[in-house]
Amino acid sequence: MVQKSEKEFVALVEEHKQTIYMVCYLFSKDKTEVEELYQDVLINLWKGFAGFEGRSSLRTWVWRVSLNTCISWQRGKRKRGARMSLELSVDLYNDTDSDTRQIQMLHDRISRLGPFDRAIVMLWLENMPYDEIGEIVGISAKNVSVRLFRIKEQLRQMSNNNSEE
Numbered sequence: 391m392v393q394k395s396e397k398e399f400v401a402l403v404e405e406h407k408q409t410i411y412m413v414c415y416l417f418s419k420d421k422t423e424v425e426e427l428y429q430d431v432l433i434n435l436w437k438g439f440a441g442f443e444g445r446s447s448l449r450t451w452v453w454r455v456s457l458n459t460c461i462s463w464q465r466g467k468r469k470r471g472a473r474m475s476l477e478l479s480v481d482l483y484n485d486t487d488s489d490t491r492q493i494q495m496l497h498d499r500i501s502r503l504g505p506f507d508r509a510i511v512m513l514w515l516e517n518m519p520y521d522e523i524g525e526i527v528g529i530s531a532k533n534v535s536v537r538l539f540r541i542k543e544q545l546r547q548m549s550n551n552n553s554e555e
Contacts, residue, residue, distance in 0.1 A: 399439050403432060406452045409516075410435075413456040416500060416512055417464055431459045446525060453513065453526045461505040499548045507541050514538055 403410075414427035434455050442451055500508055506527065513523040520531040520538075529537070 399436060402439070402448065402452070403435070406449070409449075409452060410456050413453070413460055413512065416497065416508060417460040417505075419497075419501070427460055427463055430463060431456045434459050447522075450522060450526050457509045457512075457526065461509065464505050499545050502548060503541065503544065507537065507544075510534060510537050511541050511545075 410431050411424070411428055414424045414431065417427060418424050435452065438451075438455060442448070446454075500511055503511065509527055510523060513526060514534075518526075520534040523534045524531045527534075
């Protein structure tokens with residue numbers, strides 16, 4: 391097997407950094423935690439990079455590693471040491487336009503879903519086909535369809551409950 395270089399890894403991260411950040415952002419509202427999650431994802435990507443065999447697309451693999459890292463973190467399986475801060479070029483915390491407020495409202499609703507449902511809805515919002523979503527989360531495309539229907543109903547209920555208050 392050809393050894394993958396650090397240069398290739400940096401290119402991978404550069405290409406997918408917004409996706410990685412978006413996944414991390416969906417799992418925490420705290421900027422420091424998001425940065426820590428981002429670093430954890432990068433570490434896990436680095437650990438698995440040399441062994442990536444191309445059985446799925448690189449995009450699918452990055453999504454899977456990002457989601458699995460964040461889901462594991464949320465389930466309380468984290469035992470992290472000190473981290474160095476990374477400079478992130480995306481900052482959704484200090485943006486105040488109406489689009490950002492709508493994104494924040496959607497984020498708040500999605501964050502009330504379970505981790506698995508959050509992953510599915512996030513991939514769906516990225517316009518991924520059901521078969522690719524299924525490949526990333528490990529279920530059939532039909533099961534993705536059923537789960538998305540239920541998730542949309544939950545989000546509608548949350549929206550209705552907020553408008554009644």
